[in-house]
Amino acid sequence: MAIVTVGSARVSYDVRSSGSGAASGPALLLVHGTGSSGSGLTWGQVAPRFATDRTVITVDLSGSDATEDDGGELTVEVLVAQVAAVIEAAGTGPVDLLGFSMGAPVAAAVAALRPELVARLVLVAGWAHTDGDEYLRNLFTLWQRLGAYAPADFGRSVTMTGFSRGFLNGIGREAVEALVPNMPPTPGTLRHVAFDLAVDVRELLPRVTAGTLVIGCAQDATVPVENSRALHAAIGGSSYTEIDAGHVVFFEREDEFVKVVSEFLDGGR
Numbered sequence: 338m339a340i341v342t343v344g345s346a347r348v349s350y351d352v353r354s355s356g357s358g359a360a361s362g363p364a365l366l367l368v369h370g371t372g373s374s375g376s377g378l379t380w381g382q383v384a385p386r387f388a389t390d391r392t393v394i395t396v397d398l399s400g401s402d403a404t405e406d407d408g409g410e411l412t413v414e415v416l417v418a419q420v421a422a423v424i425e426a427a428g429t430g431p432v433d434l435l436g437f438s439m440g441a442p443v444a445a446a447v448a449a450l451r452p453e454l455v456a457r458l459v460l461v462a463g464w465a466h467t468d469g470d471e472y473l474r475n476l477f478t479l480w481q482r483l484g485a486y487a488p489a490d491f492g493r494s495v496t497m498t499g500f501s502r503g504f505l506n507g508i509g510r511e512a513v514e515a516l517v518p519n520m521p522p523t524p525g526t527l528r529h530v531a532f533d534l535a536v537d538v539r540e541l542l543p544r545v546t547a548g549t550l551v552i553g554c555a556q557d558a559t560v561p562v563e564n565s566r567a568l569h570a571a572i573g574g575s576s577y578t579e580i581d582a583g584h585v586v587f588f589e590r591e592d593e594f595v596k597v598v599s600e601f602l603d604g605g606r
Contacts, residue, residue, distance in 0.1 A: 338350070338351050338403070339351070339352065339426065339427075341422045341423055341426040343418050343419045343422045344406075344415070344418065345406045345407040345409070346399050346404055346405065346406035346407075346415075346419060347404060347405045347406070348396065348397065348398070348399070348404050348419045348422065348423060349396075349397040349401070349403040349404050350394060350395060350396045350397065350423045350426070350427070351394070351395045352364075352392060352393070352394050352427055352429075353384065353385070353388045353392070353393050353394075353395075354388055354391070354392040354393070362391055362433070362602070362603075363391075363429070363430065363431055363432050363433045363456040363457070364391065364392040364393065364394055364427065364429035364430075364432045364433070365387055365391050365392070365393050365394070365432065365433045365434075365435060365602065366393075366394040366395075366396065366420070366423070366424060366427075366432040366433070366434050366435070367379075367380045367383075367384060367387075367393065367394070367395050367396075367435050367437075367440075368396060368398070368420060368434065368435065368436040368437065368440030368441075368443055368444045369395070369396075369397075369398065369401070369437060369439075369440050370437045370438030370439045370440050370462075370529075371438060371439045371520075371526065371529040371530060371533055372400075372495070372520040372521075372522075372523075372525075372526035372529055372530075373401070373520070379437060380395050382587070382588070382591065383587045383591065383594070383595065386591075386595050387595070387598075387599070391602075392429055394423065394424075394427050394429070394432065396419065396420060396423045398411075398416055398419055398420075398440075398443070399411055399415065399416070399419065399525075399528070400525035400526065400528040400529045400532075401525060402523070402525065404419075408524070408528070410528075410531070411528050411529065411531065411532040412532070412535075413442070413443065413446050413536065413538060413541075416443045416446075416532075417443065417446045417447050417450055417451070420434075420443060420444070420447045421447060421451050421454055424451075424454045425454070431453065431454055431455060431456040432454065432455065432456060433455075433456050433457040433458075433459070433602050434447060434448060434454075434455045434456075434457070434458050434459070434547075435458075435459040435460075435461065435598065436459070436460055436461065436463060437461045437462060437463070437587075438461070438462050438463060438559070438560060438584065439463075439529055439532065439533055439536075440463070441460040441461060441462065441463020441464070441568070442463055442464065442465060442536050442538045444458060444459075444460060444463075445458065445460055445463070445465075445538055445541065445542060445545060445568070445572070446538050446541050448545045448546075448547045448549070449538075449541035449542065449544040449545050450541065450544075452544075452545075452546050452547065455547045456547060456548075457547055457548045457549070457550075457601070457602055458545065458547045458548070458549040458550070459549070459550045459551075459552065459598055459601065459602075460549065460550070460551045460552065460565070460568055461552045461554075461586065461587075462552070462553070462554050462557055462559070462560050462565065462584050462586060463551075463560065463564065463565060463568055464536075464560050464564035464565075464567075464568070465537070465538050465539045465542060465564070465567060465568055465571060466536065466537040466538070466539050467533060467534050467535065467536055467537070468535075468537060470564075472561060473533075473560065473564075474534065476498065476559070477530050477533045477534045478534065479494065480494065480495070480522075480527075480530045481527065481530055481531070481534075483522065484522030484526070484527045484530070485522075485527075488521065488522045491520070491521065491522040492516075492517040492518055492519065492520050492521060492522075493517050495520050495559075496513065496516045496517050496519075496520075497558070498558040498559040498583075498584065499558075499559055499583060499584045499585045500516075500583040500584070500585055500588070500589065501556040501558075501582060501583035501589060502556075503556075504582070504583055504588075504589045539571065542568070542571040542572050543571065543572075543573065545572045545573075545575075548574070548576075549572050549574070549575035549576065550575065550576045550577070550578070550597075550598075550601040551565050551566075551568050551569040551572070551575055551576070551577045551578075552565065552577075552578055552579070552580060552586070552594075552597065552598075553565030553566060553569075553577070553578070553579040553580075554579070554580055554582050554583060554584055554586045555579050555580065555581045555582065556581065556582060556583045557582075557583055557584045558583060558584065559583075559584035560584060562579060565577070565579075576601065578597055580593055580594060580597065
């Protein structure tokens with residue numbers, strides 16, 4: 338793992354490659370979602386698959402255990418600065434940038450504010466704003482309250498909305514119960530949830546010029562698929578596809594997810 342200092346934060350990131358990946362196109366930087374990290378639950382399974390023919394960078398944003406900071410409020414500007422600093426420190430030149438869930442509005446903002454750093458953009462199960470969306474506002478508020486008053490139930494709520502009903506029934510009770518503790522309501526996770534409640538990148542989306550693919554998840558109960566459709570509509574020239582899965586699409590439909598992303602990125606070479 339490497340470290341880059343951004344303001345008060347010592348941001349941890351990792352660069353992996355098959356050895357030939359650096360020559361096969363832009364590096365791929367993966368931006369994680371709420372309560373996760375670059376090397377943890379979000380990308381631990383998928384990153385090695387992308388690294389077979391490209392350089393893959395994962396970042397631990399503030400709120401992740403691997404990144405130390407002053408514990409302050411997380412804003413779009415703060416997280417954009419962290420992603421931008423990692424791209425520059427990795428020294429790979431402009432990257433293909435993929436953001437999942439909370440990472441999607443962050444990645445979109447990086448592409449809008451630092452276009453010279455982004456070759457292609459992929460937004461997965463994301464959204465542009467929370468204010469005015471009563472479903473998202475209530476869900477994230479519930480997570481805050483569970484984190485504060487019923488921490489043992491926080492992971493159960495996240496599991497229920499993070500995966501489709503069919504997936505949960507398909508893996509069975511023992512596997513479902515094993516998922517529940519994977520996202521505890523740590524102080525860092527609750528900082529992510531506070532960011533989720535406040536995020537609004539609508540004014541930035543028309544400024545995105547990188548070739549963009551938006552991936553919606555048809556059975557998403559965390560960030561309903563209408564939000565992905567709205568991202569697509571707001572980014573001129575973007576492409577759109579839906580995968581029949583719940584929010585954590587790369588767990589439910591890993592092969593399909595890797596294929597969709599790879600074909601889009603390879604088409605830009």
